[in-house]
Amino acid sequence: MVQYVFTPWRDRGELLVVRRQFYPEHHQHRQHQGGQSQTRDDDDRKQGEKQKAVARVSMWMQRGGCPHMVESTALLTAAILSDDGNWGREDGGERDGSARASRGYAVRAAYSAAFSRFVTGLLDSHQDKQRKMSMYDVAKSVGLPATFVELRHQATHEQLPSLTRLRSAARKALDWIWGYYWAHLETEHGSGSGSGSGSLAKSLTGQGVGLGQCGLEENGSGAGGTIDKRGESGSNEEEREVRLLLGRYLDGEDEVKGEIGRYEEGLVLMVLDSVSGSTRDSWALRRAVALTREILELGGQPHRIEEGEWPEEGAAMDVESVRAELGRAWQQVKEVEQEEEEDVVENEEAVDVETAEDRPAWTLYEEEDWVPKPIGVV
Incomplete structure (x- = not known):
């Protein structure tokens, strides 16, 4: 019997396009010769492509059935995009200082939420239902660094980690997700290594x-x-x-x-x-x-x-x-x-449609023929 797998994306090519937008550094295309202005234009283009990828994954999440690694990539990338770095260099009075502090706290919270959701969702999916294991044991079984589990614990139960540590952890997490999930997409489908272009x-x-x-x-x-x-x-x-x-x-x-x-x-x-x-x-x-x-x-x-x-x-x-x-x-x-x-x-x-005759219907029993049964007895 044929089994259908429903995915939120239209075809594998659309998924590979999103991968290329999230990780432009892993796809070797023709390099353009240019100066500082060309480099700035390339950075702006990459930022725009990542924003498109985040928006598309958000749509996939609404459809349902989106893999956890794809969602985690989008959440971590969205946190990085929201951290433009300009908020910490503004000059102003007391009100501007309060705004900078509030913005910095919000960025730290966004990093912490994305990172905690990534680690927790990944480890819970590999947890043994019969024999509970600690998060460190599960992380060791899937190859997740122990520092990720420690940072997740601190972000959940203690004071929010520093912004410097969160930035570094988010980028390391994206690199780990690439090696764990994205790099093997084409190999699993028989299309060579994971550093090529679309299907x-x-x-x-x-x-x-x-x-x-x-x-x-x-x-x-x-x-x-x-x-x-x-x-x-x-x-x-x-x-x-x-x-x-x-x-x-x-x-x-x-x-x-x-x-x-x-x-x-x-x-x-x-x-x-x-x-x-x-x-x-x-x-x-x-x-x-x-x-x-x-x-x-x-x-x-x-x-x-x-x-x-x-x-x-x-x-x-x-x-x-x-x-x-x-x-x-x-x-x-x-x-x-x-x-x-x-x-x-x-x-x-080709699908067998259940007809009205096959469905159970109400039957009128005579009072003397009906025998009550205890709940739970068939």
């Missing part, structure tokens, strides 16, 4: 489809534009880069759109058509259709996606071909959604 990006880059197999002629003519011939090895390398970027975009990384725009329109459209044809995920297909429409509406200049510019009124655009391309893409999306609905209907029909 769709990995599956697409691992297909090994060359330019010739995707319908690109040797002279460089592609779908919707022309590509200069730069040698077979260079073209294959360029195609692999585009395929990886498109896979990351379809996994939910909107920030790679600017990198996609640096490649030729024909190559991008050709790879995008191949990518959209290799997945049956309706959400990914919708993103592929939206990106195709955006490239075509920009008049064959995908590098302007990042700048947000639009073509002039006289730009050369084949409106009919654009409409035909979008129509075919939307038809493919509708076919996928229709197949999913048919699968759901078939599964519902």
